[in-house]
Amino acid sequence: MNRFDFTGVSTEGLAQSALISAAFDDFTRHGYVILDNVVPAEDIRSLHAEFFRDYKDQIRDQEAADSLEVGARRFMIPLHFSGGLGAPRIFANPYVLTLVRxxxxxxxxxxxxxxxxxxxxAExxxxxxxxxxxxxxxxxxxLPAYALTFGLxxxxxxxxxxxxxxxxxxHRRGSHEGHGPVRPVIPLGSCMLWDYRTYHSGTSNRSDEVRPMVYATYARRWYQDPVNFRKETLPRLVFEPGFIPGLPDDLRPLFAHVRSAG
Ligand SMILES: O=C(O)CCC(=O)C(=O)O
Known part of the structure; x- marks a missing residue:
């Protein structure tokens, strides 16, 4: 199973580490990889509470102007780049970002x-x-990946x-037929990355709870997702005016495509 545990791994010199290199190889070969313990589980519990406090109005079984129904009882909503959920250690998690880059x-x-x-x-x-x-x-x-999804x-x-x-x-075969899927367990603090070409499917939610998954689409500078954002009222990125200028120098390139970043 291609998963890598980042418990206690230093972020110094990460790009040269054997762990990141192995994760890169697996992602390239299989079209997905799981990174375990990139955020402490306790912090995810706090983010869960924050989500249910700040986004409770968006949790409903109906598509709104700024949401997209992506399956039966399954919706995509934008998150603000603010608070704990919109903090750099989530959207630019050092382990994830090193691999993404x-x-x-x-x-x-x-x-x-x-x-x-x-x-x-949800079905x-x-x-x-x-x-x-x-x-x-x-x-x-x-060809190498042009975009990938991060799910936490x-x-x-x-x-x-x-x-x-x-x-x-x-992602290499161009088809999901003739091969079965894996259905990985992703514990609190772990995440999964998959190539934009990799076939996947959210499985049914048979629990009594809502299952929120934070996602980010990382892409090459020239790519813009043409599939999920056809609806003009659905924003890709939501932030306050001072957000991009306030970022550290090494993270600002993540928003180089945003006009106001110029
Ligand atoms: O809900 C999930 O687990 C995956 C959702 C998904 O892949 C999508 O909406 O594109």
């Missing part, structure tokens, strides 16, 4: 940031990939509350 190069941007809510009773989602194979040429499937659940993703089923290698 290795996969998508150092000019990688955040194209979208939000949460996917799977309500109690298995349709099997899909987040973005297309870019060119109608055999070589497209062999606020409750454990498991068989009961549901997880994200992944079809390993489907």
């Amino acid at each position: 290795m996969i998508l190069d150092t000019e990688a941007i955040i194209d979208a940031f939000g949460a996917i809510l799977s309500l109690s009773g 298995d989602q349709h099997i899909h990939h987040d973005g297309p194979i870019l060119f109608s040429s055999e070589i497209s499937r062999l 659940p606020l409750i454990e993703m498991n068989d009961l509350a549901g997880t994200t089923a992944i079809w390993p290698g489907s």
Whole structure:
């Protein structure tokens, strides 16, 4: 199983570490990777409480102007870059960002940031990939990733509350057929990254709880998700005017595509 434990791993010299290099290899080969313990579990519990306090009005079984229904009882909503949920250690987690910059190069941007809510009773989602194979040429499937999804659940993703089923290698095959998925358990503080071409599907939520998963779309500088943001009222990124100028120098490139960042 391609998962890597970052408990106690120093963030110094991370880009040269064997662990990141192994995670990169697995991501490239299988189209997904799990990074365990990138945030303390206790902190995720606080973020869970923050989410239910600050976003309670968005937790409903109905699409709104600024949400998108992505399956039965499953919705995507934007998150603000503020508070604990919108803090750099979430959207620019040092372990995650080091790997992202290795996969998508150092000019990688955040194209979208939000949460996917799977309500109690959510059904298995349709099997899909987040973005297309870019060119109608055999070589497209062999190319490096152009974008990836980062998912950080606020409750454990498991068989009961549901997880994200992944079809390993489907980013290379261009199909999910003929191979079964993996349904990884993602404990508190762990996250999963998958290539935009990798087939996946949120599984049913048979628990009594809402299952929120914070997500970020990281992409190469020139890519913008054309699939999930067709609705003009659904924002990709939500922040206050001083947010980008206030970021440390090494994080500002994540928003280099935003006009106001200039
Ligand atoms: O709910 C999940 O686990 C995954 C959701 C998802 O993949 C999507 O909406 O694109």
